[in-house]
Amino acid sequence: MKQQYDLAKWLAGEMSDTERQAFEKTPEYATYAKIKDYSAQLQAPDFDQDAIYRNVVSREKKQPKVIPLYRTVFRFAAVLVIALGLFFVAKNMMPSTETAENAEFASFSLPDESEVTLNAGSEITYKKWGWDNHRSLTLEGEAYFKVAKGKKFEVNTSLGKVTVLGTQFDVKARDGRFDVMCFEGRVRVDYGEAQTVITKGQSVSFENGQPIDVPQNDGVGPAWLQDKLVFHKVNFPTIVGELNRQYDINILVKGVPSAQLFTGVLPRKNIDEALQIVASTYHLNLLRQDGKIILEAR
Structure with a gap:
């Protein structure tokens, strides 16, 4: 986001000398400069009403000049190729998000x-x-x-x-x-x-x-790729947050559970079993009301 903001300020000519000098030292500056130069070549000429009028009057005295259609097509294609090239360059330079x-x-x-x-x-x-x-x-x-x-x-x-x-x-x-x-x-x-x-x-x-202090891992791969949620010395809110993410649910907690830290394994594909383990560990009542999952302190 910071880089996009700087690019916008530079294109608008709103950078201070210090900001501009720093921006020109970035690895992407050379490409930005090329894009700006190419874009400038695509700008339309200034509109001159008097010149257009004189041109129209003079044409009335001359034979109309016929421009072959293929030339117009080639010019349009050239502009389109340049525009598409600039678009794909700019697209590749923008950050990608997964x-x-x-x-x-x-x-x-x-x-x-x-x-x-x-x-x-x-x-x-x-x-x-x-x-x-x-x-x-x-x-x-x-x-x-x-x-x-x-x-x-x-x-x-x-x-x-x-x-x-x-x-x-x-x-x-x-x-x-x-x-x-x-x-x-x-x-x-x-x-x-x-x-x-x-x-x-x-x-x-x-x-x-x-x-x-955490134990060594088995050297095979993360447990979550094996459909296991492994915890080591984590607090209760961390467990609830992970269950919410893994099952795309919203667990409602009532009361203040124990502050004890949890070390253990919860299943990633069986929400009922996972909730039972958590409720038993923290001495909570597990309730389901109106489609909501509630963990309530006893």
Whole structure:
């Protein structure tokens, strides 16, 4: 969004000298300048009423000049080709967004053939243009990555950054908690001032600025791709939020449940069983009224 705003200011000539100098140093500036130059060539000439009148009067004294239809068609086609070219260039330069709605997964490939699977209620934004020189994306939620062999690859979140080179890993950033699990290769995790490197089978977690001890993973892949919701030392609101996303429901909580942390596994395809486990663990009554699911403190 910031880049689109800067582009608009530059095209309108509303940038200060400092802003313009900074904008001209960006990798995309050369392309923007070309698009602006090409667009300028497509502008219509200024309207001169007197000249048009004189032209009409003079034509009355001359034989009409017939312009072959094919020339008009060729000119129109040339303008159309240029316009389409500018459209596709601009489209490729705009950030691309991939989204997984609640109760759904979404899989896609990045320009370098790296494979990404988004967990429910997650989103990734990245740029296709210049990907080979800037292999970076922004994640909101959780995603599993199978990174193609090659240059450095970065995943940015609101809580931390993960840097990898040809590996498989899972990143989750929700509600103040940041989890990274490595299933192949090695990844570097940046969280605040802390930096750590983990390898296959290792995991690292932070919550509200503090590290959390978590067990090693099985090295196979994230549990949610196996229809299991695995939790380790999470609070009650986190469990409810994950169930809402995975089942696309809205659980109503009445009363104040226990503050105990939950470690365990819930099914991803059996909401009744999942709710029973949660209700039993936190000593809650499970009610269904008018199509609503209610967890009520006893």
